[in-house]
Amino acid sequence: MxxxxxxxxxxxxxxxxxxxxxxxxxxxxxxxxxxxxxxxxxxxxxxxxxxxxxxxxxxxxxxxxxxxxxxxxxxxxxxxxxxxxxxxxxxxxxxxxxxxxxxxxxxxxxxxxxxxxxxxxxxxxPTPAITAYLALTKKGRLKAGQSVFVAGALGAVGRSAVQLAMMMGASVGGSCRATAVQEAHDLGLSPIVEFDFDASRYARRFDVILDTSGQLPLTSAKTMVKRGGHIVDIQPAPAKFVRAALPGPYEVLVANPDRADVEQMVRAAEQGVLRxxxxxxxxxxxxxxxxxxxxxxxxxxxxxxxxxxxxxxxxxxRSAARSDPPIAPRAPEQRPRFPGVERGQTDRGPVPQRSVATVQLRRQQRERARTPPPTPGGLDAASGAHASSSARPTTMPSGPRTYASRKMSS
The missing domain is CATH 3.90.180.10 (Medium-chain alcohol dehydrogenases, catalytic domain)
Structure with missing residues (x-):
């Protein structure tokens, strides 16, 4: 052997x-x-x-x-x-x-x-599914109808958390790489942001913040979490336990599942909800x-x-991953539930399928539409100086990039 x-x-x-x-x-x-x-x-x-x-x-x-x-x-x-x-x-x-x-x-x-x-x-x-489940239920105390933000939504733990939270009737947003936005759309996330997003745009929006990536600053998590909500860290360390002992929403998960928890995850996978x-x-x-x-x-x-x-x-x-079709969000009546959890009102249907290039093009077009055209003769109306060639940007503007799948115009 x-x-x-x-x-x-x-x-x-x-x-x-x-x-x-x-x-x-x-x-x-x-x-x-x-x-x-x-x-x-x-x-x-x-x-x-x-x-x-x-x-x-x-x-x-x-x-x-x-x-x-x-x-x-x-x-x-x-x-x-x-x-x-x-x-x-x-x-x-x-x-x-x-x-x-x-x-x-x-x-x-x-x-x-x-x-x-x-x-x-x-x-x-085993490890990704159980970690996600315990983070959401034992530490996050997630209930149907609440909202969850998953930092690192397309890692194994993050993807498990997204699917389980939706199964429990929660709405889910999260962060991922720019090149993975389409995958996030396929899972049904909204909003979708990159890792360097502006947290102030989502102040007090989420009941549970789950950091699976280790890249979400605690200050950002505290900005986004609702009063009475929970911030869950799945990467334990001595200093983090000290921080978690202080009053506040921050908690650290040490996974200690029982057999019933594992069987719950296996049933979810068997039903096609968790993959x-x-x-x-x-x-x-x-x-x-x-x-x-x-x-x-x-x-x-x-x-x-x-x-x-x-x-x-x-x-x-990647060949094994490519052989599998993408997982489309299930309709509310199709989603299995954990025992004792009522179905929420936040379930969503399929989201638009757009590539990263399409998202960037739409944003570029909106930026151009907001830029006033130069006056005849190429003069700035206020100063009489020649208008700058930068008045019409030809590249993506700097700053946080956000992808809102449900509000993006076609």
Whole structure:
């Protein structure tokens, strides 16, 4: 059996693909043959030693947490799954070990995989979906009819939060790169802004601010949140816990899901409400270079990086994501709900499909329409001086760029 592990904390060069002997399941344990494992940013941080107060200094240490696979063997006292069951799971923070042919986990860490999810889709779910769900419900206390702003709306956690918030009857806006505006439209976000937007334009507009990107200044979040609202940070650090202890809307999430939370997310995925695109699938034998590239680029653009022990299933960057059709917003009557949550009145239909170039052209045309034409003879009417050639801008004006999908003229 092979797995990716390391013998000291450090950069990508410490990773090794090595032989290992999986332990036999003890009481309450489940041994799973991995079919697919998903990479998360926290895997990089753990390997670099950022959580060594929790993970300890015993080596070698395995890498990877989220996975999907087939139960190989169970220990005494296991009642929820049996050998041959297809499952989705997440290895413990300290044990890890999903980037392998076999992984040993506790029974409470796995749930049955729906038949309509592929191995790759299933492996992509656990950490992003659970983080988003707990941020919205446990910390954000989101209710139907409220409004949410997701900073980094197209990352795995951000995309999960957008879809779950809409399922709960909330209206959702968010930030993304300029080149990804079309994807944000496809998800049904409004308003859509770039990362360097002017927060004062959205003062006191949102009930929940969820920062998944780490790029939203706290001052901007405080400007945008409504009185009595919540600002949720999903990247814990000692200084942030001190800040969260002070009075105010700021809170830090430390995800500690129970089995019911995981099953809730799996049902949402089974119903087609929650979906995380796949950017790249690589075989375990070639995964270390892909992980190094993931770290250098802060993840593949367009979806999750998946590692599989089956080389025949590996595909190139973005090809898996491109094979999937875009997710259109569901009509209100089609959206499943969490138990006990009433449907809100903020559900939206499909939004206009516009490219970034079209959005920029429309804005350019409006700017030109507001610019008064020069007087005859090229003289400025007030001063008699020749009018400046800059009176008619030929490029995008500087300043914050905002894309309001529902108000943009055709």
């Amino acid at each position: 092979k797995r990716i592990q390391y013998h000291e904390y450090g950069g990508p060069d410490v990773m090794r693909l090595e032989e290992f002997q999986p332990a036999r399941p003890g009481k309450g344990d489940v041994l799973v043959r991995v079919k697919a494992a998903a990479v998360n940013p926290m895997d990089i941080g753990i390997r670099r030693g950022r959580l060594k107060m929790v993970t300890g200094r015993t080596f070698p240490r395995a890498l990877g947490h989220d996975f999907a696979g087939i139960v190989e063997e169970v220990g005494d006292g296991v009642t929820q799954v049996r050998p041959g069951d297809e499952v989705i799971g997440a290895a413990g923070l300290k044990a890890a070990g999903a980037f392998a042919e076999m992984v040993l986990v506790e029974e409470k860490s796995v749930v049955r995989k729906p038949k309509n999810l592929s191995w790759d889709e299933a492996a992509a779910l 995380i695109p796949i950017a790249c699938v690589v075989p375990l034998d070639s995964a270390i270079p892909a992980l190094a590239e993931f770290e250098r680029r802060t993840g593949p653009k367009g979806g999750k990086l998946i590692i599989t022990p089956e080389p025949a299933r590996s595909v190139g960057l």
